[in-house]
Amino acid sequence: MLELPFFDDIHRDLVRDLTAWCAEHVHGDHDGDVDTICRDYVRRMGAAGWLRYVVPSEYGGALDALDSRALCLIRETLAYHDGLADFAFAMQGLGSGAITLHGTPEIKAAYLPKVASGEWIAAFALSEPDSGSDAAALTTAARLDGGAYVLDGCKTWISNGGIADFYTVFARSELDIPGAKGISAFIVLADAPGLHIVERIEVIAPHPLATLHFEGCRVPISQRLGDAGMGFKIAMQTLDIFRASVAAAAVGMARRALDAAVMRAKSRRMFGETLADLQMTQAALADMSAQIDASALLTYRAAWLRDVARVSTTREVAIAKLTATENAQRVIDAAVQLFGGLGVKRGEIVERLYREIRALRIYEGASEVQKLIIARSLLKG
Ligand code: COS
Numbered sequence: 527m528l529e530l531p532f533f534d535d536i537h538r539d540l541v542r543d544l545t546a547w548c549a550e551h552v553h554g555d556h557d558g559d560v561d562t563i564c565r566d567y568v569r570r571m572g573a574a575g576w577l578r579y580v581v582p583s584e585y586g587g588a589l590d591a592l593d594s595r596a597l598c599l600i601r602e603t604l605a606y607h608d609g610l611a612d613f614a615f616a617m618q619g620l621g622s623g624a625i626t627l628h629g630t631p632e633i634k635a636a637y638l639p640k641v642a643s644g645e646w647i648a649a650f651a652l653s654e655p656d657s658g659s660d661a662a663a664l665t666t667a668a669r670l671d672g673g674a675y676v677l678d679g680c681k682t683w684i685s686n687g688g689i690a691d692f693y694t695v696f697a698r699s700e701l702d703i704p705g706a707k708g709i710s711a712f713i714v715l716a717d718a719p720g721l722h723i724v725e726r727i728e729v730i731a732p733h734p735l736a737t738l739h740f741e742g743c744r745v746p747i748s749q750r751l752g753d754a755g756m757g758f759k760i761a762m763q764t765l766d767i768f769r770a771s772v773a774a775a776a777v778g779m780a781r782r783a784l785d786a787a788v789m790r791a792k793s794r795r796m797f798g799e800t801l802a803d804l805q806m807t808q809a810a811l812a813d814m815s816a817q818i819d820a821s822a823l824l825t826y827r828a829a830w831l832r833d834v835a836r837v838s839t840t841r842e843v844a845i846a847k848l849t850a851t852e853n854a855q856r857v858i859d860a861a862v863q864l865f866g867g868l869g870v871k872r873g874e875i876v877e878r879l880y881r882e883i884r885a886l887r888i889y890e891g892a893s894e895v896q897k898l899i900i901a902r903s904l905l906k907g
Contacts, residue, residue, distance in 0.1 A: 527599060528822045532830040537595055540579075544603045547574055554608040554878055560732045561689050565647070567614035572644015576600060580619035581626060585638035592619075592626060594767060594829035598774035602822075605778030609882035612775050613733045616768065617686045620890075621648025623764040624694045624711050628752040633713065637692065649690035651681040651714075651738060652761055658683070659895050661696075662706040662758055666740060668697035673747055675699060675712065677720070677740040683889070687736025688723045691716050694764075695740075696757045699750075709757035713749045720744065731881040762840075767832070769890050770843045773825040773850035776886050777818060779879050780854035783861035784814045786875050790865055801864065810864060814857045821850035841903040848896035851886045858883050 527533075527541045551570060556563050571577050579596045581587035589596065597619060605612035622641040625633055640646035657663040666679025677697055684693070693714045700708035714721060720743030727735040752760050788811060791802035801807050828842040861876045862869035869876050887893050 527602070528819065528826070530823070530826055532826040533595060533599075536589075537599055540596060541599050541603055544576065544600060547576075548603060548607040548611070552604065552607040552611045554610070554875070555873065556610065560610065561734050563610055564614045564686070564734055565689060567611050568618065568644045568647055570644070571611075571615055571618075572642065576615065577618050577644050578642045580615070580622060581638040581642045585626075585634050586642040587638070592623070592767060594770055594832045595826065597767070597771045598825055598829045601771045602774040602778035602781075602825075605775035605882075606782045609731055609775075609779065609878070610733060612778070613685070616771060616775065617650070618644075618648050619771070620650045620764065620768045621686065621690065621692075621694055623650075623767055624751050624760050625713065627763055628711070628756070628760050629713075630748075633749070633751070637713065640691075646691040647686055647689055649684055649686035649693045650764070651684045651687075651693045651695045653683045654680055655682050655737075659892060661761065662709070664696060664698060664709065666695070666697040667701060668699040668710060668712065668745070669701065670699070670747075671744075674744040675710075675747065675750065677712070677714070677743040677745055679740050680737065681740075682725075682737040683727070684736050684738055685889075686734050687738055688726055689734045693721075693738070694751070695745075696761050697740075699754050699757070703755070706758035707755055709761075710754050711751040711757040711760045712745050713751065714740075714743065714745055718743050718745065730884060731878075765890055766840055766843050769847045769896075770825060770828045770832070770839070772886055772890050773821065773828070773843075773846040776850040776854035776883065777822050777825055779883050779886075780814070780818045780821065780850075780857040783854075783858040783876055783879050784811070784818060787811060787814065787861040787864045790861075807864065810860050814860055817853040817857055821846070821853045824849050841900055844891075844896040844899040844903075847891065848893050848900070851883070852893060854883050855887060 578588035654664050668675040695712045695714045698708045699710035720741045722739045723736050724739045725737040791807050794801040824846040828839050828846040832839045858879045
């Protein structure tokens with residue numbers, strides 16, 4: 527954690543306590559399947575109180591409202607220790623964020639306390655096989671039929687797919703309105719008839735990930751979030767909060783790689799001295815450190831602007847996510863290089879980080895999408 531004026535005492539205490547908890551409870555060297563590991567993390571983080579930061583205090587949360595700095599600091603700390611712990615925490619927030627922002631009091635009371643306690647696992651279902659970056663092109667249909675919407679279509683790349691208890695699903699309710707304005711957001715229980723997990727997806731840093739099919743899946747109107755047609759904005763507002771926390775996770779992974787590289791450089795002997803004595807090594811370490819601090823400053827600027835200045839942060843969040851994830855990839859790659867052959871050996875910390883960081887440049891809006899958002903805000907202004 528950088529000592530910055532962006533933080534209050536609650537943030538400093540949070541990092542101190544979470545760091546101590548991680549030292550005891552979070553280790554990256556897992557045996558076993560990712561479903562069990564992630565379920566276990568959600569349960570333990572719920573019991574320890576960390577998931578209370580993803581919901582407001584009225585519904586079992588720790589703070590009055592979602593606090594972007596707290597979310598970012600928690601993700602930075604968890605990602606430093608283990609990408610799967612970070613994943614399990616982040617998805618509780620992303621999967622329930624739209625409920626916090628737009629749920630009725632009844633929906634909030636039904637879902638958020640269970641998210642905060644770790645009793646229920648949440649997921650966010652926006653992407654489809656033919657609409658990833660172009661989210662407004664989604665085609666999953668939500669036809670109104672009596673007191674319910676009937677969902678038909680396919681969602682893919684859904685994190686927590688297969689282990690979630692409920693999904694925040696974005697579907698086209700206004701079938702005659704193309705693009706962003708025809709979309710609505712729904713809460714769908716995992717055991718709803720007509721919702722099927724049709725494929726589990728394996729990726730280079732494994733986590734629960736699946737393709738979902740909706741076939742005549744009935745969802746009561748009361749499970750819609752916000753007004754009909756508001757779904758795209760709800761998705762973007764949720765992503766504005768959680769993309770900043772992706773940047774924070776990247777900072778945590780990069781910090782871990784730098785710490786590992788420094789230790790390695792000081793202990794590895796070559797050419798009659800240590801790796802750290804070579805100026806080429808020193809230059810690499812200096813670049814890594816500068817990139818991490820730049821990323822952290824941009825991340826916590828975005829978080830502070832949302833929490834304290836209470837201004838729109840779409841552009842600042844995009845700058846933070848773009849910079850922090852791209853920088854972290856470079857930092858971790860440099861750490862692998864400093865480790866030499868060991869850097870690509872299965873089980874080494876930098877090898878794991880190298881696999882873990884890659885998806886962050888893609889999910890929740892690829893780097894190219896972040897550039898689009900930044901450029902649009904410049905040109906609009
Ligand atoms: N907050 C609130 N509203 C927003 C918003 C935001 N951050 N971003 C866009 N909107 C609104 C716009 O104001 C517009 O509404 P009006 O027509 O009423 O003004 C509407 O949403 C459509 O916006 P826009 O025209 O910018 O939409 P585009 O289809 O051009 O797409 C991008 C915008 C590319 C930024 C969007 O599709 C995106 O973020 N794609 C990546 C999706 C993603 O992250 N997927 C990963 C899923 S989770 S792993």
